[in-house]
Amino acid sequence: MNTAFKALSDPTRRRVLELLKQGPRSAGELADQFDVSKSTMSAHFAILREADLVMSEKQGKSVVYQLKMTVLEDALLGFARAFGWELTPTQTSEDKT
Template identity: 65%
Template sequence: MNRVFKALSDPTRRRVLELLRQRPMTAGELSDQFTVSKPTMSAHFAVLREADLVDADKQGATITYRLKLSVLEDAILGFSSAFGIGTEPTLRKETQS
């Protein structure tokens, strides 16, 4: 859980997660959205994997990253509830898209 917060502390990584929220993308597609080098992006992906915020599946030479929304959700909701933020006691399990 500390790793999740560490992962979220970098704007590039937060942006990656936002992109992945729309659809899974390959490392290359993601890298194309940023101005930093591919090795740098690869390091960001590694941080996200360590935090368990994404899943990586390899199809041949390409690797597709997918957001693990439930992990992000658990971290955010857990933190929020320690502060009484947002979601009032009715812990609603809303249909996810």
């Protein structure tokens, strides 16, 4: 859970997760949305992977990333509950994993 919070402490990585919320994206597609080098982005991906917040799958020449919603939820929830909050879903088209 600490790795998750560390991962969330960077705005770039938070935005990556938000993009991934819409659905799976390749490393390149994601990187195109940011103003840093691909290798920098690759490092960010590694941190997100290490925190188990995303899954990666090689598809042809690309690597496709996918958000692990439940892991993100658990991390947030674990903290929120310590402060007397619950995390309830607002009606939205639900995503997988």
